[in-house]
Amino acid sequence: xxxxxxxxxxxxxxxxxxxxxxxxxxxxxxxxxxxxxxxxxxxxxxxxxxxxxxxxxxxxxxxxxxxxxxxxxxxxxxxxxxxxxxxxxxxxxxxxxxxxxxxxxxxxxxxxxxxxxxxxxxxxxxxxxxxxxxxxxxxxxxxxxxxxxxxxxxxxxxxxxxxxxxxxxxxxxxxxxxxxxxxxxxxxxx
Amino acid sequence: xxxxxxxxxxxxxxxxxxxxxxxxxxxxxxxxxxxxxxxxxxxxxxxxxxxxxxxxxxxxxxxxxxxxxxxxxxxxxxxxxxxxxxxxxxxxxxxxxxxxxxxxxxxxxxxxxxxxxxxxxxxxxxxxxxxxxxxxxxxxxxxxxxxxxxxxxxxxxxxxxxxxxxxxxxxxxxxxxxxxxxxxxxxxxxxxxxxxxxxxxxxxxxxxxxxxxxxxxxxxxxxxxxxxxxxxxxxxxxxxxxxxxxxxxxxxxxxxxxxxxxxxxxxxxxxxxxxxxxxxxxxxxxxxxxxxxxxxxxxxxxxxxxxxxxxxxxxxxxxxxxxxxxxxxxxxxxxxxxxxxxxxxxxxxxxxxxxxxxxxxxxxxxxxxxxxxxxxxxxxxxxxxxxxxxxxxxxxxxxxxxxxxxxxxxxxxxxxxxxxxxxxxxxxxxxxxxxxxxxxxxxxxxxxxxxxxxxxxxxxxxxxxxxxxxxxxxxxxxxxxxxxxxxxxxxxxxxxxxxxxxxxxxxxxxxxxxxxxxxxxxxxxxxxxxxxxxxxxxxxxxxxxxxxxxxxxxxxxxxxxxxxxxxxxxxxxxxxxxxxxxxxxxxxxxxxxxxxxxxxxxxxxxxxxxxxxxxxxxxxxxxxxxxxxxxxxxxxxxxxxxxxxxxxxxxxxxxxxxxxxxxxxxxxxxxxxxxxxxxxxxxxxxxxxxxxxxxxxxxxxxxxxxxxxxxxxxxxxxxxxxxxxxxx
Numbered sequence: 001x002x003x004x005x006x007x008x009x010x011x012x013x014x015x016x017x018x019x020x021x022x023x024x025x026x027x028x029x030x031x032x033x034x035x036x037x038x039x040x041x042x043x044x045x046x047x048x049x050x051x052x053x054x055x056x057x058x059x060x061x062x063x064x065x066x067x068x069x070x071x072x073x074x075x076x077x078x079x080x081x082x083x084x085x086x087x088x089x090x091x092x093x094x095x096x097x098x099x100x101x102x103x104x105x106x107x108x109x110x111x112x113x114x115x116x117x118x119x120x121x122x123x124x125x126x127x128x129x130x131x132x133x134x135x136x137x138x139x140x141x142x143x144x145x146x147x148x149x150x151x152x153x154x155x156x157x158x159x160x161x162x163x164x165x166x167x168x169x170x171x172x173x174x175x176x177x178x179x180x181x182x183x184x185x186x187x188x189x190x
Numbered sequence: 191x192x193x194x195x196x197x198x199x200x201x202x203x204x205x206x207x208x209x210x211x212x213x214x215x216x217x218x219x220x221x222x223x224x225x226x227x228x229x230x231x232x233x234x235x236x237x238x239x240x241x242x243x244x245x246x247x248x249x250x251x252x253x254x255x256x257x258x259x260x261x262x263x264x265x266x267x268x269x270x271x272x273x274x275x276x277x278x279x280x281x282x283x284x285x286x287x288x289x290x291x292x293x294x295x296x297x298x299x300x301x302x303x304x305x306x307x308x309x310x311x312x313x314x315x316x317x318x319x320x321x322x323x324x325x326x327x328x329x330x331x332x333x334x335x336x337x338x339x340x341x342x343x344x345x346x347x348x349x350x351x352x353x354x355x356x357x358x359x360x361x362x363x364x365x366x367x368x369x370x371x372x373x374x375x376x377x378x379x380x381x382x383x384x385x386x387x388x389x390x391x392x393x394x395x396x397x398x399x400x401x402x403x404x405x406x407x408x409x410x411x412x413x414x415x416x417x418x419x420x421x422x423x424x425x426x427x428x429x430x431x432x433x434x435x436x437x438x439x440x441x442x443x444x445x446x447x448x449x450x451x452x453x454x455x456x457x458x459x460x461x462x463x464x465x466x467x468x469x470x471x472x473x474x475x476x477x478x479x480x481x482x483x484x485x486x487x488x489x490x491x492x493x494x495x496x497x498x499x500x501x502x503x504x505x506x507x508x509x510x511x512x513x514x515x516x517x518x519x520x521x522x523x524x525x526x527x528x529x530x531x532x533x534x535x536x537x538x539x540x541x542x543x544x545x546x547x548x549x550x551x552x553x554x555x556x557x558x559x560x561x562x563x564x565x566x567x568x569x570x571x572x573x574x575x576x577x578x579x580x581x582x583x584x585x586x587x588x589x590x591x592x593x594x595x596x597x598x599x600x601x602x603x604x605x606x607x608x609x610x611x612x613x614x615x616x617x618x619x620x621x622x623x624x625x626x627x628x629x630x631x632x633x634x635x636x637x638x639x640x641x642x643x644x645x646x647x648x649x650x651x652x653x654x655x656x657x658x659x660x661x662x663x664x665x666x667x668x669x670x671x672x673x674x675x676x677x678x679x680x681x682x683x684x685x686x687x688x689x690x691x692x693x694x695x696x697x698x699x700x701x702x703x704x705x706x707x708x709x710x711x712x713x714x715x716x717x718x719x720x721x722x723x724x725x726x727x728x729x730x731x732x733x734x735x736x737x738x739x740x741x742x743x744x745x746x747x748x749x750x751x752x753x754x755x756x757x758x759x760x761x762x763x764x765x766x767x768x769x770x771x772x773x774x775x776x777x778x779x780x781x782x783x784x785x786x787x788x789x790x791x792x793x794x795x796x797x798x799x800x801x802x803x804x805x806x807x808x809x810x811x812x813x814x815x816x817x818x819x820x821x822x823x824x825x826x827x828x829x830x831x832x833x834x835x836x837x838x839x840x841x842x843x844x845x846x847x848x849x850x851x852x853x854x855x856x857x858x859x860x861x862x863x864x865x866x867x868x869x870x871x872x873x874x875x876x877x878x879x880x881x882x883x884x885x886x887x888x889x890x891x892x893x894x895x896x897x898x899x900x901x902x903x904x905x906x907x908x909x910x911x912x913x914x915x916x917x918x
Contacts, residue, residue, distance in 0.1 A: 012387075012406060013406070015403050017372060017402075017796055019244075022808050022809070023245070023250050026232060026233070026250035027232070041402065043853045043854070047821060047853060047855070047856070048410065050400055050853055054402055137244065138244045138246065138380055139371075139380050140381060
């Protein structure tokens, strides 16, 4: 297998501005009610001793994507050249099995019923540019690149999980945040 | 400018370099606007601009805003009763004729000062409004009283200039009453704070709630809204009594230290703890940390300007900067060196100010001896509206409101509404339907800045021509052309380039030695060199002339005014003191039984600008409902769960709003976002009532002339006491 492209997020720089989310929606013309990138606040502790961090995440183009395994029509594939997980919207039969399988709630279904999600702006990557979400990030919290390049960033650690998400994370508070990641628990989210 | 020069890429998209306009017309972030088949379809950040390609969420939603069904496309004349919403379509010329005829008639009958123009936050059409008022003869430019001028006044008359924090070299940054994440983040200040932390600088955030940027700070000082002056005065008490100040700077460059020292003895940390809700130990800790970490700087925001103690808070903060030895030193609070870029020739007509002009001001925003201030002469926005009801000292007869929505933008919404019902003539000028448009006699639509090829914008050391992205979608012109056209109709054509907007632009570009068309040949504009920074420019800055008619310097002793003889001369306290909001736990403890919680509001959010943009679906999805942020325990005690509709009642009004359980809120405080009224049809969300029972925070506050205002700068209080209950 070739290289794997993914994301990097410094949670100690993300300020929950949602520029990434709306840049993505505008770039891809995403319908109302659907977001390919979600921005979620997490709280730990009691006033005034609180930890509050924000995670922004989209499809994490997992090393072992459970959606690909779950897709009976073969519409979801993992590209050999860069590991990006893409959906062929003609082949998709809208069965929803991918959404069941994904631990992160990534696959979404709009008015046409066909699965949609982040494609890591493959067309922009082909032009040597960054994905729309990364290019706009005012705090330079979000980056993308090959997992090897991103591993060079100090203190980055992979987001652990059985599907091997292609995402590096950084935070001084990671040990208290990990249990309250949005796909793990019910907690006040913004 | 690789992409714009190409101008047409392979996909058939035309790329137009221009400015983002979601914060209104000003030298905003640079964008490349994408046009396909004559339609504005997308936005990307411009790398060559100061925002270096970065944009906030608003920028990307611009096409939805431009093509919104709420856009005004042709001028309207009211045919029904005020508030009924019955209008007749008219043409641009006819609209201007109606306005001009009324203004001519009123000028003869009541004098030209019977016209007031309400300003939004300062945008680049502001000086055209000043020019029109000057040509017409009215000093009544209505300035908000909660804008950057309030802070600037306190800094100017204490330090001679408002300093800017040297974030890149500081070892301690106090972020005080400032929202760097949701307001102007692409400009680079946010990144500078985070980069400073990454190299080991500490950040202390002084704000009532743990917003996402506060959460990243090294220390949070959860202060009660509106009590910044008390905190700053207590910090002065600690810094002075513990001898943590720069004695050499104090003796050489400050005036009145002994009197300040005696004065601040009353402001102990224990005294301030009772008012601010910040524990005395933390006040001492912050004061010591600030005074002993070198260098340190203070990033100050509009939060100061929403309290009747605004000026004294700023004076105390300015004095902290000075006596701590951080003024105009590397890593401290700098007096900017400026750049080699020339200043465009102004259109303001400042040279025509006279004492008689100042004397005619209806409700001076700054006391008359301090007029004109930096931006010109001004009356306070709210006081102009109030004059219609009180007729004191004389009533306005015409109100023109360009790009501003009085009922949701200033305090005292009920009075504002009554004034709009009563005033002889009300003109609303906007790109979009407004909250109180049904009360207007004439509604004038104007172009969004994506439909304009002017004005050019100049800021710091960057000047760029604005390029037209799409042709206007309706029968309208720009804000700028409106004032030129109206000037011509009024017979003031000689002052308005006889209506020729290009001549007006070229007039302003004279110092650059080029025309607008020549500037346009630089697609991403021209960047000038910065001037080399020189530190400790005290002799120069402490002698700066003020903009008053006398041109007397801001600082008569050419030293930092710890003891302020200028203010004393005009009957104000020479030393900063504490002034309570109209209602607070310490000002009005008798109200706590009925109204036990403090209410204040945010003016900045991740999705919107002030009272705008709620109708833009991509932005409305981010914050779909007006919410009241409330601490979990405070909510639980009232049986309130997240998302419940709640009733908020103050001594002045009520709101109906949704509860947002917010762990990072002081338990004694609740906060809402300012500016809610507009619905979003695409998401099935209706407009809210403008007054009681809606979500308008401005309807909740006191406008008592004796309590609600800062006596020097008319900053208006955004604090009151409330009760919150679950809706049955």
